[in-house]
Amino acid sequence: MTDLLHRLRASFGRPFDLLGLGECSLDFLYRVPLALSQPLPDKAxxxxxxxxxxxxxxxxxAAAARLGLRARFVGAVGDDDAGAALRSELAREPVDTSRMKTCSRCQTRTALILLGQSGERSVIEWRDPALTLPIETLSAQDVAEARMLHVDLSFPSASLWAAEQARAHGLIVSVDLDRPAPHCAELLRLTDLCVVSEHFPARFTHKTDPEQAALALSHATPGQVIVTQGDRGCWLVDGPHIRRFPAFAPPQLLDTTACGDTFHAALLAALLTSADQPAPVSLDHALPSAIRFASAAAALKCADLGRRGCPSRAQVDRFLHDAPPELTV
Amino acid sequence: MTDLLHRLRASFGRPFDLLGLGECSLDFLYRVPLALSQPLPDKAxxxxxxxxxxxxxxxxxAAAARLGLRARFVGAVGDDDAGAALRSELAREPVDTSRMKTCSRCQTRTALILLGQSGERSVIEWRDPALTLPIETLSAQDVAEARMLHVDLSFPSASLWAAEQARAHGLIVSVDLDRPAPHCAELLRLTDLCVVSEHFPARFTHKTDPEQAALALSHATPGQVIVTQGDRGCWLVDGPHIRRFPAFAPPQLLDTTACGDTFHAALLAALLTSADQPAPVSLDHALPSAIRFASAAAALKCADLGRRGCPSRAQVDRFLHDAPPELTV
Incomplete structure (x- = not known):
């Protein structure tokens, strides 16, 4: 498979940098003066x-839009107030929402997030079984208008179809996976960038040793595997080796929700910047630098709640300018 | 003080039957496959x-509107999606919302209701401190346009002012109190109908014996005192005595939220009907019959979630027609 930077470079000039397909939600966050390790009281x-x-x-x-990318989101909402709110909030970033589907007589996905007194968190998600995203929501032409595809497995058939189209039309395919699901293995075979949180490799490969699990995961995909570990940094699987990258300490720590999503978006944004340099850059050089950029963006995200904390490119550049140069440990 | 039925009778022909002033909320109800006696998991x-x-x-x-009353609601919402949703949902009942206040840069009150696997419930409420209801929201003329006032102590100054205006203009004053709050004693002195749940009398009077507490509460108000006890019925304080009324068994039991509010509304609706009879009826006769009507409405409410379960007058009449005639125990 051709180096992903070469493919990115070849797609220069398309209308969208990023096509995202998968989960969207309206989150209700309640900060409570309670310890969530205890049962909830009747009333608080x-x-x-x-x-x-x-x-x-x-x-x-949304995070990609903050970093200056032209992003389009494809997903499904219900015909309710939550769906309208979610759509208009995305459009303000701005993210293109013209291909989003509104399902009739259906509720938008919501999540209730309780934030306890010590920062602990409990998430209760609700997804209406009637919420669907048929493949027909998107055309092959829609896919071909973007340079990178980022998908999860919320709507497996649509994601797989989009990934196949992406490979056919020269897009980079990035995935967000948090637990083994139907079509996971098929999707991984079409993937260029597989950034997952630390629990996924063991769940997917059934290996308990984290390093063995990460290496085994990299055998399941032709793409690059990065395992994120929150404030302990991340691993890049490099052939038979694992390269460790530390995290940046967040300048302000209010909320870690959406840090992983910000990491994904910033990694893609940095790789795109490398690909579009006048002089070609090798992936070996570009990837560590992109991880550094993504780690900085994720650390800055912590300063505000949810996706409201996603930083601009200028904020990330300024932070990195002031940060110590050596990141690899 | 003149018998409340006589005062009600004298206000015949005013544009509104009921003026409600106090709390409104948008409730997010999540049914979860969890025992709420246990701590919540990280994700569910x-x-x-x-x-x-x-x-x-x-x-x-809303319950009064379902029972055929012309109701106006006065309360405060924020300038957010929740406020708009709440206002339009009330208007559909229909409840007049023309005197509701929208507070700028302010969030609407919301409550998160978790409903556990055995019907147990945990409520987390959120009220923006910036949410206010100034007395100027309402004019004396607005009060004089209604026949009955129903208030809580969410906005104590506005409630007290409205109760004073109500006494001046011949309205019946009904209160909903759940815990002692500033101005509680003052409001009780202006009250005709004090329907409270079973914990209030002890909290207000500091008497642990429920009967002694109910009797002591009745000394704090010139009005009628009714203490509701859920599926165990209610008490009417009658001079130095307590008369007990059983509850009706709900034909369907899905959710008890809003049963107390439905009881309040149905009691007022039944008293209004008695007052408007061609031949005068005594309160001694009308009150037990109104309690019976209110108990039936509260039992029927249980068939659906929240205020969606509030019954129509025809539903209550049909239920009572089929019910055994003797209710007092």
Whole structure:
């Protein structure tokens, strides 16, 4: 398979940098003066409440837009107030929402997020079984208008179809996976960038040793495998080796929701910048630098709630300018 | 003080039957496959989600509208999606919302309701401190246009002012109190109908014996005191005695939220009907019959979630027609 930077370079000039397909959600966040390690009382008063756009793919698109990418999001909402709110919030980023589907007599996916007194978190998600995203929502031409595809397995058939179209039309395919699901293995075989959180490799490969699991995962995909570990940094699987990258300490730590989605978006944004340099750059050189950029963006995200904390490119550049140069440990 | 039925009778022909002033809320209800006696897990999927209008006074107005009363609600919402949803949901009942206040840069009150696998419930409410209801929201003329006032102490100054105006203009004053709050004693002195749930008398009077507490509460108000006890019925304080009324068994039991508000509204609706009879009826006769009507309405409410279950007058009449005649125990 051709180096992903070469393919990215060849797609220069298309209308969209990023096509995201998958989960979107309206999140209701309640800060409570309670320890979530205890049962909830019958009645309590919250310290604050926020309604935030969420869902891993929609949030990655929003994060990409903040970083200056032209992003389009494809997903499904219900014909309710939550769907309208979610759509208009994405459009303000701005993310193109023209291919989003509104399902009739259906509720938008929501998540209730309780944030306890010590920052602990409990998430209760609701997804209407009637919420669907048929393959016909998107045309092959829609896919061919973008340079990179970022998908999860919320709508497996649509994601697989989009990934196949992406490979046919020269897009880079990036995936967000958090647990083994139907079609996971098929999707991984079409993937260029597989950035997953630390629990996924063991769940997918059934290997308990984290390094063995990460290496085994890399055998399941032709793409690059990166395993993120929150404030402990991330691993890049490099042939039979694992390269470790530390995280940046967040300048302000209010909320870690959406840090992973921001990491995904910033990694893609940095690789795109490398691909579009006048002089060709090798992936060996570009990838560590993109991981550094993504780690900085994820650390900056923590300063505000949910996707509201996604930083601009200028904020990430300024942060990296002031950061110590050596990141690899 | 003149018998409340006489005062009600004298106000015949005013544009509104009921003026409600106090709490309104948008409630997010999540049904979860969890035992709420245990701590919540990090992540769970809900079995269903509903967005429902709530808040004790707004719900009583909605329940009154279902029973055929012309109801007006006065309360405050924020300038957000929740406020717009709440307002339009009330208007559909129909409840007059023309005097509701929208507070700028302010969030609407919301409540998150978790419904556990055995019907147990945990409520987390959020009220923006910036949400206010100034006395100027309402004019004396607005009060004089109604026949009955129903208030809580969400906005104590506005409630007290409205109760004073109500006494001056011949309205019946009904209160919904759930815990002692500033101005509680003052409001009780202006009250004709004090229907409270079973914990209130002890909290207000500091008497642990429930009967002694109920009797002591009745000394704090010139009005009628009724203490509701859910499926165990209710008490009417009658001079130095307590008369007990059983509850009706709900034909369907899905959710008890809003049963108390429905009881309030149905009691007022039944008293209004008695007052408007061609031949005068005594309160001694009308009150037990109104309690019977209110108990039936509250039992029927249980068939659906939140205020969606509030019954129509025809439904209550049909239920009572088929019910055994003797209710007092």
């Amino acid at each position: 008063s919250a310290l604050g409440q926020e309604v935030l756009g969420g869902g891993q793919i929609a949030t990655a698109c | 999927s809900a079995l269903g989600q509903e967005v429902l209008g709530g808040g004790q006074i707004a719900t009583a107005c």
